[in-house]
Amino acid sequence: MIPGGESTTISRLITQKGLKEPILKKAKQGTPIFGTCAGMVLLASSGSEEVEKANQSLLGLIDAKVNRNAFGRQRNSFHINIPLKFLDKPYKTVFIRAPAYTEVGEKVDILGKISDKVIAARQKNILVTAFHPELVDDNRIYNYFLEFI
Numbered sequence: 001m002i003p004g005g006e007s008t009t010i011s012r013l014i015t016q017k018g019l020k021e022p023i024l025k026k027a028k029q030g031t032p033i034f035g036t037c038a039g040m041v042l043l044a045s046s047g048s049e050e051v052e053k054a055n056q057s058l059l060g061l062i063d064a065k066v067n068r069n070a071f072g073r074q075r076n077s078f079h080i081n082i083p084l085k086f087l088d089k090p091y092k093t094v095f096i097r098a099p100a101y102t103e104v105g106e107k108v109d110i111l112g113k114i115s116d117k118v119i120a121a122r123q124k125n126i127l128v129t130a131f132h133p134e135l136v137d138d139n140r141i142y143n144y145f146l147e148f149i
């Protein structure tokens, strides 16, 4: 799991602790990885100007371009029931200064969108959501992720 938080801080820690190579190695061996919110930012392969400017080191495990704060500032946080591709009924998604993918490559399976913003996606063993599944009492996302194992 790469959780939500602050992607610049998490990326600095990953670099400082020498974790980038081990994470990439595990991912290539097929270890399932689930990134939520800031985790979704870090798993992208490229970023908007804001990400480039901050010189954030991305893991690049999902072929996608990320906008770090695609829904505005912290006070613009919201929740909404939306359909996700792998669920038969809508899921309550909680967005906190959330990112979104603005472009995705062919290998990426889009699992959820809000207008033109990709907010859930999968590339092989890597799953990302822009929202926070830990804040709702609904395990369906984790059940889906467990199928990767």
Ligand SMILES: NC(=O)CC[C@H](N)C(=O)O
Pocket (backbone or CB within 6 Å): 003, 004, 005, 006, 007, 008, 036, 037, 038, 039, 041, 068, 069, 096, 097, 098, 099
């Ligand atoms: N809730 C979150 O994880 C916010 C992520 C934040 N937008 C970032 O770039 O790090």
